Amino acid sequence: MxxxxxxxxxxxxxxxxxxxxxxxRRPAVSPGFGTHHxxxxxxxxxxxxxxxxxxxxxxxxxxxxxxxxxxxxxxREAERDSPLEAWLVIDATASMTQADAAxxxxxxLEAAKVVAACVIELALRQGDRFGIVTSGGDxxxxxxxxxxxxxxxxxxxxxxxxxxxxxxxxxxxxRSMGELIGPGALVLMLSDFFDPxxxxxxxxxxxxxxxxxxxxILTVEERDFSFRGGHRFTDPETGDELLTDxxxxxxxxxxxxxxxxxxxxxxxxxxxxxxxxYFLDEPPDAPLRLLFxxxxxxxxxxxGA
Amino acid sequence: MSFGLLLxxxxxxxxxxxxxxxxxLTRRTEQQPTVFAALRWLQASQRPRRKVRFDEWLLxxxxxxxxxxxxxxxxxxxxHGTDDARAWVVVAPEIGRAAARASFDAPDADWRWLAPGxxxxxxxxxxxxxxxxxxxxxxxxxxxxxxxxTVLVPRHLGGLDGERPALRRKVDWHIVDMETxxxxxxxxxxxxxxMRFGxxxxxxLRYLRAAAAAWQAVGVTGGPGRVQxxxxxxxxxxxPGTAWLVWLVPGALPPxxxxxxxxxxxxxxxxxxxxxxxxAGTALWRDASGDVLVRGRALGRGRAMQLTREFxxxxxxxxxxxxxxxxxxxxxxxxxxxxxxxAEAHAPRQGGPTLPSVPRPLQPWLAALVAVLFVAxxxxxxxxxxxxxx
Numbered sequence: 001m002x003x004x005x006x007x008x009x010x011x012x013x014x015x016x017x018x019x020x021x022x023x024x025r026r027p028a029v030s031p032g033f034g035t036h037h038x039x040x041x042x043x044x045x046x047x048x049x050x051x052x053x054x055x056x057x058x059x060x061x062x063x064x065x066x067x068x069x070x071x072x073x074x075x076r077e078a079e080r081d082s083p084l085e086a087w088l089v090i091d092a093t094a095s096m097t098q099a100d101a102a103x104x105x106x107x108x109l110e111a112a113k114v115v116a117a118c119v120i121e122l123a124l125r126q127g128d129r130f131g132i133v134t135s136g137g138d139x140x141x142x143x144x145x146x147x148x149x150x151x152x153x154x155x156x157x158x159x160x161x162x163x164x165x166x167x168x169x170x171x172x173x174x175r176s177m178g179e180l181i182g183p184g185a186l187v188l189m190l191s192d193f194f195d196p197x198x199x200x201x202x203x204x205x206x207x208x209x210x211x212x213x214x215x216x217i218l219t220v221e222e223r224d225f226s227f228r229g230g231h232r233f234t235d236p237e238t239g240d241e242l243l244t245d246x247x248x249x250x251x252x253x254x255x256x257x258x259x260x261x262x263x264x265x266x267x268x269x270x271x272x273x274x275x276x277x278y279f280l281d282e283p284p285d286a287p288l289r290l291l292f293x294x295x296x297x298x299x300x301x302x303x304g305a
Numbered sequence: 306m307s308f309g310l311l312l313x314x315x316x317x318x319x320x321x322x323x324x325x326x327x328x329x330l331t332r333r334t335e336q337q338p339t340v341f342a343a344l345r346w347l348q349a350s351q352r353p354r355r356k357v358r359f360d361e362w363l364l365x366x367x368x369x370x371x372x373x374x375x376x377x378x379x380x381x382x383x384x385h386g387t388d389d390a391r392a393w394v395v396v397a398p399e400i401g402r403a404a405a406r407a408s409f410d411a412p413d414a415d416w417r418w419l420a421p422g423x424x425x426x427x428x429x430x431x432x433x434x435x436x437x438x439x440x441x442x443x444x445x446x447x448x449x450x451x452x453x454x455t456v457l458v459p460r461h462l463g464g465l466d467g468e469r470p471a472l473r474r475k476v477d478w479h480i481v482d483m484e485t486x487x488x489x490x491x492x493x494x495x496x497x498x499x500m501r502f503g504x505x506x507x508x509x510l511r512y513l514r515a516a517a518a519a520w521q522a523v524g525v526t527g528g529p530g531r532v533q534x535x536x537x538x539x540x541x542x543x544x545p546g547t548a549w550l551v552w553l554v555p556g557a558l559p560p561x562x563x564x565x566x567x568x569x570x571x572x573x574x575x576x577x578x579x580x581x582x583x584x585a586g587t588a589l590w591r592d593a594s595g596d597v598l599v600r601g602r603a604l605g606r607g608r609a610m611q612l613t614r615e616f617x618x619x620x621x622x623x624x625x626x627x628x629x630x631x632x633x634x635x636x637x638x639x640x641x642x643x644x645x646x647x648a649e650a651h652a653p654r655q656g657g658p659t660l661p662s663v664p665r666p667l668q669p670w671l672a673a674l675v676a677v678l679f680v681a682x683x684x685x686x687x688x689x690x691x692x693x694x695x
Binding site for chain 2: 231
């Protein structure tokens with residue numbers, strides 16, 4: 001239990017994470033040992049089948065006793081439990097700095113960091129590989145996937161350093177994300193999804209056989225619009241300003257914003273993306289419980305597929 | 306009881322009330338940008354209402370109150386007519402605490418010593434000799450007009466001055482029947498009178514010696530202090546402790562004698578001595594026809610006097626008068642004024658000057674109020690509940 005980890009995950013929160021498990025709907029494909037069912041066959045504990053040797057197979061896998069009986073090369077395959085590869089894509093654009101006036105230090109980015117630290121905690125407990133990609137005005141900064149406590153420390157260090165600024169990077173910077181995140185990986189995107197490019201990235205990753213989960217982090221003020229009187233609202237990314245009376249603008253905003261959120265959820269659901277909203281006045285484990293908790297609508301992974 | 310301001314111009318500080326009003330105008334928070342990323346779903350059609358409104362009412366009220374009280378504090382508010390209705394009993398120190406309590410029955414009254422500062426009777430007794438008349442006038446002036454005043458005095462009252470005190474209130478002049486002997490004067494070392502003479506003035510010495518002898522005879526009966534006379538030629542230096550000097554030497558006054566006078570000595574110079582300072586002084590002694598016999602003035606810390614005539618009976622017939630020793634002594638030492646009288650004869654008159662009563666200042670209370678308001682303001686301004694106005 002390092003001090004840095006305690007900075008993000010409080011003991012109470014850690015206790016609530018106990019019954020959560022990172023699960024993927026699709027079976028994992030990456031090599032290694034883990035707790036997840038795998039579709040790939042190879043060396044392992046549980047025998048699956050023999051198949052004929054093909055060029056490129058490891059000669060060590062050939063069953064020589066069978067070769068002695070049959071004079072043909074057979075390769076022994078076993079089904080193995082493979083670890084999941086979990087990726088956290090964190091939006092670090094300027095809009096993530098927004099916080100509620102009632103709780104000034106608890107910005108979207110802080111919430112994203114805490115949720116990310118919780119996911120890292122879960123992945124570490126399960127022996128999964130995990131990595132982080134942050135995307136903001138400073139560009140795309142990845143921590144390549146690996147497993148183990150040192151990887152956790154690398155990721156937490158990255159989270160500590162993370163500052164939100166600027167706008168969503170251009171597509172060129174994001175192209176590497178497809179190379180970085182292997183097929184079948186579990187990708188959890190933490191963003192406000194106000195930027196269409198972030199939504200497009202989620203769609204592209206989902207289309208490319210990554211299992212994408214999106215967590216839309218919204219402030220309480222965006223849900224309730226609890227402003228009163230005249231205010232000068234500024235968009236942190238574009239710098240646009242709007243001087244308006246909050247009382248008369250409330251009803252229209254809540255209606256339009258709710259419609260926009262419904263449209264986003266429908267759009268992502270059509271791509272097979274599991275989408276969850278998280279408001280800043282909720283505990284940080286609430287969205288994870290929706291995504292990974294037992295009996296959640298995300299469901300249990302189908303065995304074997 | 307009425308309220309007054311000693312410095313009404315201090316109320317100009319009330320203009321400072323505009324500062325918190327300006328600080329709390331809601332327009333200000335409108336000018337502060339609110340970060341709001343979901344701006345594109347917000348419509349710009351409604352303009353803010355043009356209405357004067359204020360943020361954080363409670364804090365604003367506390368700040369206004371703080372400034373108003375500070376302005377009032379600057380204006381130096383006072384309360385008139387808050388006289389203490391409690392009667393005062395003032396006791397002369399010669400009587401003593403026990404005798405005073407026994408001779409006058411007023412347990413509810415405010416008992417004080419007749420001494421500077423008017424300490425309460427339970428405090429230590431002050432010195433027996435006090436400037437009684439002055440203290441009586443002070444206690445009359447400092448008390449409210451309606452406060453009853455009782456003064457306990459012994460039969461023989463000391464520390465008086467020349468006039469019966471004229472007070473503005475009717476004083477209950479309560480004479481305690483007890484004998485209080487006059488305080489014995491502390492024994493003093495004899496004053497040294499030096500006489501220095503030139504040859505020409507040697508005959509005058511016999512008159513001076515006779516006067517000194519007369520002083521000694523009076524000194525036995527315990528009047529003024531004793532005087533020790535030393536007579537010598539002018540060439541002899543003054544002995545240590547010499548306080549008075551008779552200088553009957555013609556010619557200029559030597560610088561060392563002049564320095565001695567300036568250092569605190571009192572000197573009577575003969576008519577033949579040249580001394581511009583003493584000759585320009587005021588008249589100290591005139592004869593029956595009004596001619597000036599002695600002039601004198603201060604010189605440094607001392608005093609220089611000069612005879613205007615020769616020290617001979619022909620020029621100065623007063624030498625032969627019976628009161629010459631007293632006259633001569635009075636030149637050196639003013640006789641003590643009589644300050645004792647029968648208390649019965651010295652009861653204060655009514656009809657003194659009507660002084661305005663001293664109003665009670667309200668500044669300490671206002672200062673405490675300012676402190677409380679300041680703490681409340683800081684508490685409100687820094688409390689955790691406070692956030693940017695929404």
